[in-house]
Amino acid sequence: MTQLALVIDLNVCVGCHACVTSCKGWNTSGAAGFLSDDNPYGKDPTGTFFNRVQTFEVGEYPNTQTVHFPKSCLHCEDPPCVPVCPTGASYKREEDGIVLVDYDKCIGCKYCAWACPYGVREIDEHRHVMTKCTLCVDRIYDQSLPAAERKPACVMACPTSARLFGDIHDPESAASKAIQENGGYQLMPEWGTSPANHYLPRRKQEIKVREEDLERVDNPLKVDGRLPEPALKSPSLDDVTSW
Amino acid sequence: MRPALSVILLTTLIGVGQGLFAALYTVQVFDRIGLIQGPTSPMFYALGCAFALAFLAVGLGASFFHLGRPERAWRAVAMWRKSWLSREVIVLPAFMGCVFLYGLGHYLGWTQLPILAGLDATLIIGAVGTVLCALLFLCTGMIYACLKFLQEWHTPLTVINYLLFGSASGLMLATAYAAIVEPGLVRFFAVWAAGFTLAALLGRSASLSRNARLKPRSSLQTAIGVKHPRIVQSSQGFMGGSFNTREFFHGMSSAWMRSVKWMFLLAVFPIPLALLAGGLLGGVPALLAAAFLVQYAGLLAERWFFFAQANHPQNLYYQRIS
Numbered sequence: 161m162t163q164l165a166l167v168i169d170l171n172v173c174v175g176c177h178a179c180v181t182s183c184k185g186w187n188t189s190g191a192a193g194f195l196s197d198d199n200p201y202g203k204d205p206t207g208t209f210f211n212r213v214q215t216f217e218v219g220e221y222p223n224t225q226t227v228h229f230p231k232s233c234l235h236c237e238d239p240p241c242v243p244v245c246p247t248g249a250s251y252k253r254e255e256d257g258i259v260l261v262d263y264d265k266c267i268g269c270k271y272c273a274w275a276c277p278y279g280v281r282e283i284d285e286h287r288h289v290m291t292k293c294t295l296c297v298d299r300i301y302d303q304s305l306p307a308a309e310r311k312p313a314c315v316m317a318c319p320t321s322a323r324l325f326g327d328i329h330d331p332e333s334a335a336s337k338a339i340q341e342n343g344g345y346q347l348m349p350e351w352g353t354s355p356a357n358h359y360l361p362r363r364k365q366e367i368k369v370r371e372e373d374l375e376r377v378d379n380p381l382k383v384d385g386r387l388p389e390p391a392l393k394s395p396s397l398d399d400v401t402s403w
Numbered sequence: 404m405r406p407a408l409s410v411i412l413l414t415t416l417i418g419v420g421q422g423l424f425a426a427l428y429t430v431q432v433f434d435r436i437g438l439i440q441g442p443t444s445p446m447f448y449a450l451g452c453a454f455a456l457a458f459l460a461v462g463l464g465a466s467f468f469h470l471g472r473p474e475r476a477w478r479a480v481a482m483w484r485k486s487w488l489s490r491e492v493i494v495l496p497a498f499m500g501c502v503f504l505y506g507l508g509h510y511l512g513w514t515q516l517p518i519l520a521g522l523d524a525t526l527i528i529g530a531v532g533t534v535l536c537a538l539l540f541l542c543t544g545m546i547y548a549c550l551k552f553l554q555e556w557h558t559p560l561t562v563i564n565y566l567l568f569g570s571a572s573g574l575m576l577a578t579a580y581a582a583i584v585e586p587g588l589v590r591f592f593a594v595w596a597a598g599f600t601l602a603a604l605l606g607r608s609a610s611l612s613r614n615a616r617l618k619p620r621s622s623l624q625t626a627i628g629v630k631h632p633r634i635v636q637s638s639q640g641f642m643g644g645s646f647n648t649r650e651f652f653h654g655m656s657s658a659w660m661r662s663v664k665w666m667f668l669l670a671v672f673p674i675p676l677a678l679l680a681g682g683l684l685g686g687v688p689a690l691l692a693a694a695f696l697v698q699y700a701g702l703l704a705e706r707w708f709f710f711a712q713a714n715h716p717q718n719l720y721y722q723r724i725s
Contacts (some may be wrong), residue, residue, distance in 0.1 A: 162446070177640075180640070181479045199643070204643050204644065205641075205642065205643035206643045206644050206645055207645070208646070209641070209645070210678060212638050212639070212640035212641065213640050214626060214636065214638060214640045214720060215636070215637045215638040215640075216623070216629070216634050216635065216636050216637065217634070217635045217636075217637050218629050218634050219501025219630045219631055219633060220633055221642065227627065227629060230626050231640075231720060240550075240551075240552075243482075243486060243601075244485075244486050244487070244488065244549070245482060245486060245487040246479035246481070246482050246488040246489035246492060247475070247478040247479050247481050247482060247489075248478075248481045248482050249478075256405070265475070265478055266471075266472065266475075267470050267471065267472045267473070267476055267478060267479060268470050268471020268472045269469060269470055269471075269473045269479070269488065270471075270650065271486075271488050271546075272471075272555070273646070273650065274550060274715070275404070275718060276717065277552045277621065277715075278716075278717060278720070279647045279651065279715070279716075279718075281718050282645060282646040283646050283650075284647075287471075288471030288472050289471060290474060296700040303493070303666070305626075319416075339683075339686065345628045346628075347626060347627070347628055348621050348625050348626060348716065349622060349625065350625055351551065351552050351620075351621075351716075359628055361705055362629075383408045389505065399568075
């Protein structure tokens with residue numbers, strides 16, 4: 161069974177909010193109608209967003225790290241928001257594991273938002289229905305887009321490639337490999353919701369040192385610095401090869 | 404959580420309606436098995452049911468104000484297999500129908516219907532109504548008790564307290580009602596009202612002391628998955644408010660919370676009990692009516708506190724604007 165999800169690399173995220181604005185840009189222009197955006201330049205701006213980037217300071221000065229933390233619906237494998245919905249508007253798709261809201265069935269009772277420990281569902285104050293991240297379900301299957309663009313808007317926008325999109329049930333997908341190889345984890349595991357979205361932790365930067373960085377490839381004696389000095393008139397490497 | 408007036412009214416008003424109906428049916432059953440002398444006129448039941456229906460209907464009406472799309476409320480019956488809210492949406496109108504039929508049966512005197520082989524139809528309708536009444540308490544309580552990460556609510560005490568508070572307030576109303584139309588039943592209702600009020604005091608004290616000792620299972624560490632003991636949010640990601648900052652924070656000081664707690668503890672338990680005793684001993688119906696009104700006002704505060712006290716784990720993500 162497929163379970164589409166995002167894998168967000170906290171080691172790479174720079175907190176630029178490009179995913180927030182591209183998400184809003186894409187989703188406010190969709191067929192479901194606009195996302196609220198009241199007083200955007202006024203005193204008390206408010207609106208509906210499917211994605212937020214938050215910032216945390218970890219540690220004590222001077223040993224601190226700033227962690228930028230993008231947060232959107234985690235598309236839990238056992239989503240607590242789905243069984244509480246009285247109308248069936250909130251549902252999890254069998255075929256790809258995306259948790260969606262049927263805006264035509266939602267009565268706006270907010271019970272699903274109460275039932276979500278992550279606070280990723282936001283009611284739209286103008287449409288009066290619950291809204292949330294759709295993993296850009298209207299993008300990722302769109303055959304009119306080039307295959308490389310069939311990804312959520314946030315993933316397309318990320319300038320540092322901190323967001324990976326893929327099937328986490330497919331062990332060969334880039335998302336699965338990133339989780340396995342870099343210690344990917346889930347948020348609030350204590351509630352047993354099994355979020356599909358994973359986060360990659362901060363990790364020590366490793367410099368990849370290849371063999372040829374340490375030893376010159378044109379070093380036949382395998383001893384650096386002990387190459388015989390060429391005679392002044394003898395041909396150099398440039399004279400005998402065409403590279 | 405931010406308490407919503409619509410939900411406070413819904414839960415308290417239908418509690419009164421349920422308790423009043425249960426009180427009426429108890430009198431009929433006790434009368435039938437000869438433990439007490441029942442009311443002199445069947446109109447006592449019919450009028451009582453009209454009162455209960457009024458409370459249930461106003462409560463149901465209030466609940467619509469909680470919905471963003473009230474015109475689609477009928478859809479809420481769909482998921483009764485999974486959702487306690489859906490079950491409540493089904494059970495409440497069914498219960499109201501039973502209360503209506505029960506009152507109508509008494510009004511029209513369906514006590515010896517030939518099609519039921521001379522059985523008392525009101526007793527049967529009342530029994531069905533009592534089952535639905537209990538189910539409605541269960542549904543209302545479970546809506547809150549089933550949310551496991553709202554730890555303040557996730558306890559059987561939530562369901563028990565809804566049952567006890569609803570019954571106590573309904574019996575208080577029944578006492579005041581009987582004082583006006585059936586003085587012979589006042590003592591019977593008053594004893595039950597006092598008993599349920601004391602039981603509710605026990606149940607609420609238990610939940611208050613339980614909640615005071617709760618340790619939140621989620622922390623900033625589990626919320627963002629960083630193990631360091633010192634994590635401070637420096638930005639929640641936006642400068643204004645949002646649904647998440649409005650819906651899940653009550654925004655009141657701890658001093659306000661403490662005073663609401665003591666207010667409801669006084670207004671729901673000792674004051675109505677004193678008024679009840681005064682009304683009973685002095686024979687003053689006005690004091691009995693005051694006992695119900697004070698207790699109901701106290702229940703509004705109690706319900707406000709119930710919602711406000713629940714600390715949603717999502718609040719960990721929304722601590723700092725900048």
